[in-house]
Amino acid sequence: MENLLDINFLIDSFPAIISRLPVTIGIAVGSLILSLFIGVATALIKIYRVPVLRVISAIYVSFIRGTPLLVQIYLVFYGIPKIIYYMQIEYGWLQSADVNSIPPEVYALLAFSVNLGAYLSETIRSAIESVDRGQFEAAKSIGMTPVQMMLKVIFPQALATAIPNLGNMFISTIKDTSLVFIIGVIDIMGEAKILGSRGLAFFEVYIAVSIVYWILCIAVERLLVKVEKRARRYERGIA
Template sequence: MKGIFDVSYAIESIPAIAKGIPVSLSIAVIAFSAGILIGLCGALIKIYNIPVLKQITAVYISFMRGTPLLVQIMLSYFGIPIVLRAVNAEFGTAMDISFIPAIYYIYVAFALNAGAYLTETIRAAILSIDRGQLEASYSVGMTTYQSMKRIILPQALKVGLPNIGNHFIAMLKDTSLAFAASVPEIMGLAKIVGGRTSRILEAYIVAALLYWVICIGLERLMALLEKRLRRNERGVQNDRN
């Protein structure tokens, strides 16, 4: 059995592969945070039917949801430097593209990908809130911005939290594709560690277990957050009664 799977090597490789955890988490957190902002803007554009921007948003969502994330990573990794070189040539700027870390291109690809999916999630959550609450806020002199910030969005967050949490967990798992752009996240380090001794199976199993443990932790965290929000909501309803 040792010839097929070396348990001791798998255990020894855990620290080296686990060094990719902060990189994977940083990609997920930073890109997802940017994706939420993109998704919120896209949702509001679609809800309020803003001319031109609505059509642009529709094309953006269709493209990002209709193409593989790996392709989007490659477009970002190779395309952005080409665009920046063209800008240098056209305007005589001197941006040093060679010193831009590859992870920045990953942030862009993942943020745009998350934004496309979150646009529909956030839009559905906002539309689920009774429009009468928005009209009531107008009646007491609130602006649309104040109504959204104080009344609609907090309630929409409670409605959309399960789906948003699932999107985040899915994005964390998708960070395994970042190794295609030479970013040393969990999967990238597993490939390097396994390649040194040809113990690829052990390295990939360790990577899988690390992703699994992290996702279990995130699922528990999301469940606790949902439970706390429900408890707070029940507390507010009891106070009203």
């Protein structure tokens, strides 16, 4: 009689799955960092109503929000090599670029950065706009440039407001990285699929990988709570 669950196989699969944690965390953290730059730039374009760029940023955010992440990954994975190849043939640009040597992790990182940047732009915009207008006027009155005002006065206060949403999006990104296996990235989900196909024990490896994701997200959530407390402490100091 066949057992419902092969406990030994489940336990033995953990080391291999955990060994791929750096890939999952690397894509999630890297995309968060890059998306912050995209999100801040897009948010400032909307806040200051920059001509032309404002329309482009609105289309960008609308497109990302209105299409599945899976489709966006495919667009980046198949689109970037085609664009590079087109530029090489038609204009002679990027001749040193070899699309075949670009690792799939790079495409995954770009796709997640573009996706997350669109969502973060709204979070960052609302966080900046939540800062009391008096702070803007006070910074201007002491002769701060717009860049100094944003970096030294506005962003530190907006950060405390944005951290909860940033944390939720980061946790969602960690879970969404399970999609990168479709373009050949072997993350923890990819490793689980490989192990499952080898041992024909998909149920066991999916239990194992779900536990790894669960523990990872709990650890990140605990870390974010500490970061938020420190930011709120700074906010109380300002008040």
